[in-house]
Amino acid sequence: MPNSDHDRLKFLDRIAFAHMTRRGLLGAAATAATVAALAPGLRATKALAADDTIRFCSWGGSIQELQRKHVLEPFAAATGIKVVEDSLPLPSRIKAMVDSGNLEFDVVQTDLLTILALEKSGQYFEKIDYSKLSPAAIKGIPEHLKLPNAIGYLYWSYNIGFRSDKFPGGAPQSWKDVWDTKAFPGKRTLASADGGQYPSLEFALLADGVAKDKLYPIDVDRAFASLDRIKPDVAKWWTSGSEVIQLYTSGEVSTGSTYSGRILTAKTEGAPVDLSWNEGQASLDYLMIVKGAPLDRAMKLIDALLQVEPSIAIFNEYNAGPANADVLAGLKEGRAKELPSYPDNLARMYVQDSQWWADNLDAIIERFNEWVLL
Amino acid sequence: MTDVRRRRGSLVDALRSDERLLVLPAALTLLVFFVVPLAMLVGISFSGDTPLAAYRKFFGSAAAMKILANTVTIAAVVTLVCAVVAVPFSLALSRLPPAYARLALLGVTLPMWISLLVRTYAWLYVLAQEGVTNAALEAVGMPGAPFPLLFNWGSVTVGMVHILLPYMLLPVHNAVTMLDPQLMRAARSLGAGSLRIFATVILPLIARGIATGAILVFILSLGFFVTPQMLGGPRNTMIATYIDVMTNTTLDWPRAAAASTVLVLGVLVCFAILSVLSRKQPQAAP
Numbered sequence: 001m002p003n004s005d006h007d008r009l010k011f012l013d014r015i016a017f018a019h020m021t022r023r024g025l026l027g028a029a030a031t032a033a034t035v036a037a038l039a040p041g042l043r044a045t046k047a048l049a050a051d052d053t054i055r056f057c058s059w060g061g062s063i064q065e066l067q068r069k070h071v072l073e074p075f076a077a078a079t080g081i082k083v084v085e086d087s088l089p090l091p092s093r094i095k096a097m098v099d100s101g102n103l104e105f106d107v108v109q110t111d112l113l114t115i116l117a118l119e120k121s122g123q124y125f126e127k128i129d130y131s132k133l134s135p136a137a138i139k140g141i142p143e144h145l146k147l148p149n150a151i152g153y154l155y156w157s158y159n160i161g162f163r164s165d166k167f168p169g170g171a172p173q174s175w176k177d178v179w180d181t182k183a184f185p186g187k188r189t190l191a192s193a194d195g196g197q198y199p200s201l202e203f204a205l206l207a208d209g210v211a212k213d214k215l216y217p218i219d220v221d222r223a224f225a226s227l228d229r230i231k232p233d234v235a236k237w238w239t240s241g242s243e244v245i246q247l248y249t250s251g252e253v254s255t256g257s258t259y260s261g262r263i264l265t266a267k268t269e270g271a272p273v274d275l276s277w278n279e280g281q282a283s284l285d286y287l288m289i290v291k292g293a294p295l296d297r298a299m300k301l302i303d304a305l306l307q308v309e310p311s312i313a314i315f316n317e318y319n320a321g322p323a324n325a326d327v328l329a330g331l332k333e334g335r336a337k338e339l340p341s342y343p344d345n346l347a348r349m350y351v352q353d354s355q356w357w358a359d360n361l362d363a364i365i366e367r368f369n370e371w372v373l374l
Numbered sequence: 375m376t377d378v379r380r381r382r383g384s385l386v387d388a389l390r391s392d393e394r395l396l397v398l399p400a401a402l403t404l405l406v407f408f409v410v411p412l413a414m415l416v417g418i419s420f421s422g423d424t425p426l427a428a429y430r431k432f433f434g435s436a437a438a439m440k441i442l443a444n445t446v447t448i449a450a451v452v453t454l455v456c457a458v459v460a461v462p463f464s465l466a467l468s469r470l471p472p473a474y475a476r477l478a479l480l481g482v483t484l485p486m487w488i489s490l491l492v493r494t495y496a497w498l499y500v501l502a503q504e505g506v507t508n509a510a511l512e513a514v515g516m517p518g519a520p521f522p523l524l525f526n527w528g529s530v531t532v533g534m535v536h537i538l539l540p541y542m543l544l545p546v547h548n549a550v551t552m553l554d555p556q557l558m559r560a561a562r563s564l565g566a567g568s569l570r571i572f573a574t575v576i577l578p579l580i581a582r583g584i585a586t587g588a589i590l591v592f593i594l595s596l597g598f599f600v601t602p603q604m605l606g607g608p609r610n611t612m613i614a615t616y617i618d619v620m621t622n623t624t625l626d627w628p629r630a631a632a633a634s635t636v637l638v639l640g641v642l643v644c645f646a647i648l649s650v651l652s653r654k655q656p657q658a659a660p
Binding site: 237 | 435436437438440441495498499502503504505520522524525603604607608609611615616618619621622623624625626627
């Protein structure tokens, strides 16, 4: 997710530290699985949300600070409902919570692939009751983003990133350019298959000349053949937003892929980096209700999160694109065109086919690992 | 007679059972928070389509086997490097006045107070193309600089040794402080050179300390996650990363649990070796 990596890394550090103190008996992730497995045994301590409480899980960092300031605190003050916050709604956490009947949060912000991957093995989310949402708050959200159990909230994206000081004759503007190491010298970085990332098969196809409306279903063999050509020039397959920005700012790579939010933040802070919106991949974060959560309060919180005015305040500062056209239109002068959901930017990108990825994820990750390692 | 003994021993027995009770909180905590979850983890590993499906998938994956081999190899290399650094360092420490020795030890253990993540990040900036090391090499006109120092086994080893060195150093230091200086003097007076003294007197006496440190470092290395992921390149994947992907990305928990169980078994074997070693090795001469 866009700017969550600080917290993601804090989380990794926490589990890494926890497993160090266990003298390495458990892999970091196994610790998570263990906690999940332990949960059914501790049902006696089942922590149901108290009657006056709703629990919200976002991605930490600046997005959650802004949500707290503009939505959660005013919501708690106005309704008397206490909001308990959590961060990092990894699919594994949602699976563990729902499987054990021991919820840690009720309302969650995450992407479609999380929903689809989870729902391959059961029901993990409640239906959204659209009659409980204020019409003014959702009229700017396109109909195709109003799913039965999720409502579109913000766009984030993967784009072509580059060092603005390394290409005096013009920076890469397409994946073909990124693949062309003669015209655009320097090492590359693309997403790995670790840390919640997925291999950039679509970018590989675009570099090979596939049109962006013909990407799905992905021709996997062709994509890997294209990746073969760039592999010797990839210095590092990145796993997190903080890492990819470090790769650009420390000079390890000159171009490759990146999160748009991360690189825009680095650019604002004065780093010699920039992005191209061309042939980027837009992904959406939705708002969802975890199975078994208190519906009434959950719907109230979602309604508060979707309100136009507080959302404008959030997206004036946070580098992701509001899914709501009314929010986009209300942003301060010149702001909207810096964001992935600005129509002109969105038109240059494609939207990830999350269903294809949910269906093929395991096989692709296995193949990518073999391709990289062997 | 047995009656008398029993009566006389009753107080001692009562005390003993009280002592046993004192173990209870620790034992219960371990049981609830460690043994039971571990058993559940093993249970999950058998919960695939068939009981052994997860293990079959794990051992049948060429990538997983390569990652397992990577993990064992890097753990062995890190252990070796730690030992090679720790032994001379401990011997040097033993020559220092106690106040300086304590200061030097503090210097080595203090970094343990800094987050593993911060230390790993620091290495990124030390070894980067436009980082401190390459800038220094370029400043002195080193031909070929900047060098690609990151994202290879070298950078992973440096990062892991930096973090794990204290686990080797402390047991080795402990063994070195127990060395009797008279033995070295005696060896020298009998005509042994420094190298011979080291090989035939010092090394056998501190071998147990090295073995303890080696097992600790090796076991900790097996589970390393953040450091190889951040400092390593595409070919430097270790098993913790693999388990993370199975747990968090593909949600294939049986396979994640199977890989974890294999890791746990590997660690248990190491512990078994350690306990055999510690029984066989003679104590340092009093």
